């Protein structure tokens with residue numbers, strides 16, 4: 001099974017460096033109910049008037065992971081980890097056509113034909129392979145296209161005019177569906193039609209419903225985007241959990257979860273092109289080290305064939321092995 005995110009280790013941790021000289025894929029499957037270890041929770045917004053996306057890599061420093069134009073007038077944005085590398089990708093939906101930018105260069109890398117004009121697009125991992133599955137909501141009928149099989153399943157929840165949301169509301173690692181209607185949330189976690197959980201949060205005119213695991217306990221929290229302010233409440237808690245400011249009125253919230261790991265170094269076996277250790281241009285190997293004076297100080301080492309000396313160690317960096 002293809003895997004995304006094999007390992008993630010912080011700088012300063014003693015690593016068995018030579019072991020990484022050859023990379024094997026498929027060691028571990030990760031369903032990202034919460035950010036993987038070492039990753040930070042992020043948020044983003046999409047501004048339809050300019051097709052500009054603003055997504056933070058770090059909610060504390062407010063460094064951007066995404067800050068550019070993607071899509072065209074009338075496109076609907078969707079954030080999800082479509083390639084399963086642990087980092088949310090930006091997609092735009094237009095009348096059933098999905099264009100997905102998996103490497104954050106604002107150019108489409110994957111296209112999917114799924115849904116139709118008038119559908120509301122969403123994404124979540126329903127089949128548990130770590131990759132986001134395209135979803136469309138059509139007046140109470142949900143169509144979910146499994147990434148593993150391209151099979152489309154159908155569910156029923158809500159009605160025309162409801163705001164749909166996707167998140168893992170029961171914390172089992174698989175995405176669930178919800179609709180928001182004037183402050184009432186109807187959540188379906190294990191049925192194929194009907195409501196398993198009813199909750200109440202938000203409901204002012206203009207509120208946009210979203211779902212994100214804000215407290216990172218593995219269970220998606222209810223989220224309301226209100227003109228640049230995000231509000232969070234855990235399912236069943238009945239009290240506000242937190243709020244955060246990002247965006248402005250008219251923006252579409254992108255509760256992608258994780259948009260980047262600042263300072264990360266990415267490695268993918270067989271990667272081509274000129275590598276710089278970014279997610280877009282990963283190293284094909286971390287190389288083999290020799291001439292070391294200390295395992296804990298890789299900068300003392302010589303590397304071949306693909307030296308990381310120019311970029312390692314980075315402060316706070318993590319090493320990400322990609323399938």
Ligand SMILES: [Ca+2]
Nearest residue numbers: 081083085087
């Ligand atoms: Ca991704």
Ligand SMILES: [Ca+2]
Nearest residue numbers: 125127131147
């Ligand atoms: Ca999936």
Ligand SMILES: [Ca+2]
Nearest residue numbers: 168170172174
């Ligand atoms: Ca679930």
Ligand SMILES: [Ca+2]
Nearest residue numbers: 213215217219
């Ligand atoms: Ca939570």
